[in-house]
Amino acid sequence: xxxGAAEWCxxxxxxxxxxxxxxxxxxxxxxxxNARYSESSGKRLAKVAVSSIQLGQVWRGEADGQDYLxxxxxxxxxxxxxxxxxxxxxxxxxxxxxxxxxQGSQGASLPGYTFTQEGSF
Numbered sequence: 001x002x003x004g005a006a007e008w009c010x011x012x013x014x015x016x017x018x019x020x021x022x023x024x025x026x027x028x029x030x031x032x033x034n035a036r037y038s039e040s041s042g043k044r045l046a047k048v049a050v051s052s053i054q055l056g057q058v059w060r061g062e063a064d065g066q067d068y069l070x071x072x073x074x075x076x077x078x079x080x081x082x083x084x085x086x087x088x089x090x091x092x093x094x095x096x097x098x099x100x101x102x103q104g105s106q107g108a109s110l111p112g113y114t115f116t117q118e119g120s121f
Contacts, residue, residue, distance in 0.1 A: 050115055051107045053082050059113035067116060068097065082110060 050057070057070045068084035071091075075081075080101040085094035099110045109115075 050109070053080075053101050053108045053110065058087060058116045059084065059110055060116045062112050062114060068113065071096070073101075080108075084110075084113075 053070060053073060055070055055073065059068050059070065060066070061068060067087040069087045070082050071085050072083035073080065074083075080103075082099050082101055084097045084099060085091065089095075099113065102109050102111055
């Protein structure tokens with residue numbers, strides 16, 4: 001019985017080592033300042049409203065051209081707010097920006113920001 005347990009432990013250790021090596025080949029999502037998913041190919045992004053603001057969406061600031069990630073949504077009485085952080089900065093060090101969500105006939109939007117992901121969710 002002890003030998004079977006030892007073989008099992010060796011197998012688990014071997015799988016854990018392979019998993020750790022496979023992680024080395026993958027970059028973190030926020031590793032670079034120019035995240036791949038939010039780069040534009042020189043084309044001008046049109047202002048669009050989305051059906052709803054969701055966590056993880058990327059919005060580009062019109063004032064500075066920087067990409068921001070939606071990290072939190074909350075309501076205060078009749079108003080909804082989105083908390084944004086710069087996409088290229090590690091989360092604990094990131095300054096947060098609070099933006100009031102505007103609702104229109106075409107959907108929700110963030111004033112001063114443009115939705116950068118293709119397609120609406």
